[in-house]
Amino acid sequence: MIGDKLAALRRRAGMSQQEVASAIGTSRQTISNWELGQGSPALDKAAELARLYGVTLDDLVSDEVDVVSSGGQGRTCDIHVPRAFIGRTVTVAYAGDGSALLDAEVLDVSDGWLRVACTVKRPRLGSLKVDEERVVRLIDLRDIDGIATTGA
Structure with missing residues (x-):
């Protein structure tokens, strides 16, 4: 990995x-x-x-940390905007392909990265069952198309 x-x-x-x-x-x-x-x-x-x-x-x-980046040289992002979401549960649309990450908790924003915690489903090795796992994702700020709160 x-x-x-x-x-x-x-x-x-x-x-x-x-x-x-x-x-x-x-x-x-x-x-x-x-x-x-x-x-x-x-x-x-x-x-x-x-x-x-x-x-x-x-x-x-x-x-437990996944990197989400298209690897492209996308637009720049003012980190002050995503910083307003720290501690909140959000939906993040990214990479220009309609992908979205639902119910992600924003942990931090640094130069270039949005750090979120989310639950992902991963297949259990040797089984048809799927496990839910809490992971951290580093999302390239250049790939973010939109971010919005999902809860109250």
Whole structure:
């Protein structure tokens, strides 16, 4: 899962694997291997990647944190507007494709990211049953089309 997250964060940053490798002092092949799930960065390199991508180390390595980013160079967003929603339950429309995240609690807004907590349904391994799980999602502010409160 960290591999997918690393690839999404790199694309969001608009960087090539070589540019990331140069920025943190490793090889392009190493970056490729990490993104393909063939190994994971050591703690020092993970910390450098987190700084490079503007996320916390916890966000980078936690399986409970999903990254939602189209990777495109969308419009800029004034972070003062989403900050007004911190602590509220909202619906977030994003990525220009009609996708929406319902009943998400806004936890924080930072440069580039809207941090929300939401419940997702994930298939149970080896079963037809589905489990509900509370996760944190980092949503690229450039991808947000709209945000509105859903509760009283």
